[in-house]
Amino acid sequence: MNMIANGPLIKTEKLVKSYPMGQQPLMALDSVDLSFGEGEFAGLVGPSGSGKTTLLNIIGSLDVPTSGSVTTIQRKIEALTHREAAELRNRHIGFIFQTFNLLPVYSVFENVEFPLLLLGYPAVERKLAVMKSLELVHLADRHRSRPAQLSGGQSQRVAIARAIVKKPAIVLADEPTANLDAENSHNILKIMENLNQELGTTFIFATHDEKVIGYLRRKISLIDGHVSRDEIVSKNTERRD
Amino acid sequence: MLVPRLAVRNLIGAGLKAWLNGIVLSISFLAIITTQALLKGMYEQTAEAMIETHLGGGQYWQNNYDPYDPLSLQNAHSEIPETLEGLIDKGKATAILTIQGTIYPEGRIRPVLIKGIDPDQQILNLPSKVLRPDSDPIPVLIGQRMSEATGLRQGDFFTLQWRDANGTFDARDATVKMVMKTSVQSIDVGQIWISLERLRRLAEMPNEATMVVLQRGLTNNLQPERWSFKSQDYLLQDVTEMVRSKSMGSLIIYVLLLCLALLAIFDTQIFSIFRRKKEIGTLMALGMTRGRVIRLFTLEGAMQAGLGALIGAAYGIPLLSLFAEKGWTLLETTDSYGFALGEKLYPVFTLGIVAGTTILVFIATTVVSYLPTRQISKLEPTEALRGRVL
Secondary structure (H helix, E strand, O other): OEOEOOEOOEEEEEEEEEEOOOOOOEEEEEEEEEEEOEOOEEEEEOOOOOOHHHHHHHHOOOOOOOEEEEEEOOEEHHHOOHHHHHHHHHHHEEEEOOOOOOOOOOOHHHHHHHHHHHHOOOHHHHHHHHHHHHHHOOOHHHOOOOHHHOOHHHHHHHHHHHHHOOOOOEEEEEOOOOOOOHHHHHHHHHHHHHHHHHHOOEEEEEEOOHHHHOOOOEEEEEEOOEEEEEEEOOOOHHHHO | OHHHHHHHHHHHHHOHHHHHHHHHHHHHHHHHHHHHHHHHHHHHHHHHHHHHHHHOOOEEEEOOOOOOOHHHHHHOOEEOOHHHHHHHHOOOEEEEEEEEEEEEHHHOOEEEEEEEEOOOOOOOOOOHHHHOOOOOOEEEEEEHHHHHHHOOOOOOEEEEEEEOOOOOEEEEEEEEEEEEOOOOHHHOOOEEEEEHHHHHHHHOOOOEEOEEEEOOOOOOOOOOOOEEEEOHHHHOHHHHHHHHHHHHHHHHHHHHHHHHHHHHHHHHHHHHHHHOHHHHHHHHHOOOOHHHHHHHHHHHHHHHHHHHHHHHHHHHHHHHHHHHHHOEEOOHHHHHHOOOOOOEEOOOOOHHHHHHHHHHHHHHHHHHHHHHHHHHOOOOHHHHHOOOOO
């Protein structure tokens, strides 16, 4: 596992996340200790309600822990202000959602361009970066289309392009294949695997889809908010199908 | 510049929805502006008609004169002071003598005010020339309302009775020389006009008057004894008060229309939050700060108001110009409102009304766009992404 100079890219220590629910709080995550290094292609695996998405959200600074500590790219998530958390997401983290979450009134180009606009990139650089990202997901020819004109697989590829356009250190993908058929699922997983290898971007998935699991190089199993197993998966292409 | 740029992009991207909202807003804009313009037109038209036919540039009243006390008329006359006489001689003022009298049209009895005016005067826009020659029966000018109330028509004869300065009753025959059409009730209802000199002779009030009406625009600095000056503003007080009381009613309509416009925007914004909650979550996940999200949505609302103003201007300017030119034909019952409006009401669109309403709607729209978006700032990104609103 590669680590950045001052430690791992992501580290959770005794991470607890609970939600008030009647007398007894609901424990979504219970004392989770994990580390992720650069270039990982890892997955949080488990049934619904096991805490996968919650953990992904906290790592991505979309949520905060109830107790314990989470460090993402040397920033303590629990100590960040809303503005700092937004900046962390803006600069270093790309998100891929189950339902694609493309901005409906924007074109494909504008959707992918959006993170760069927030970062204040000049127009020329934006155009180059957007077109390069779209080429990586094989959608350069659809850059003028609207999300409503795309298939599910194409929409998710746009979402991937948007996630990687700013060359983030981490891409967090929450059930990225849940709304896709098998062929599209394999296509986008191959794309993400290539990007991971070419760009060295860390990919962390939250999934219970066997197709995704088949691509993972590290599998972290979660049950009821606990890490039940953390294993390095040896390459076996047969498992993918 | 990012937020304005995104707001424009969102507005363009919203397509038909943005246009529909803009059209609804533009209707509200125009309705509010038109209401205000009609009210202003009502006041100006009334004031103008009254100034033209009755008030002139202000009036000198004999000190005993009280228009609200008919009994005071018996003593509300005296010789015209030299200073005012000088103005009358120069054609800058005209005298009016008013006494009480009775007419007997078609055998009925009817109390009236008999008003004497110089037939050659040019201060008030009255057809006083018809009162010449000063012959018998006495030539009389009456208004349309008076004609309808008494049944007197042009050429009709009737008996006119009055009491002179000594308290002696006398009577003569009179004939209607003309029935004038006027929107001003205060020169029409319950009164007849005859030649000033004739009235002075009949009432034995030589060189006397009840009031002296000044030419419009005449600067007044005279202070004659036993006479007091009543400015145009003072004389228009009743109209101003009446318009003000009507304004309260129209203020309610104004507020309702404004609320309607704001409701449209407020609904749109609230609806946007519900519909776009996932989008808001996505914006936050992509790294947009809460402040920027609030600014974006607020600006979108303001731009929507701007679009409404542009659409309103596109069809409103020709439409309202035509309206201002053609006016609004009033119902006959409008005469009973107490305003000298005439047959048509012409709205007056001023820069103040247009700019004031536009700015007010613009600010209010921005505020009601801000309020729901402020709620977004309380929304956690994860809640927004799940599509859950506060």
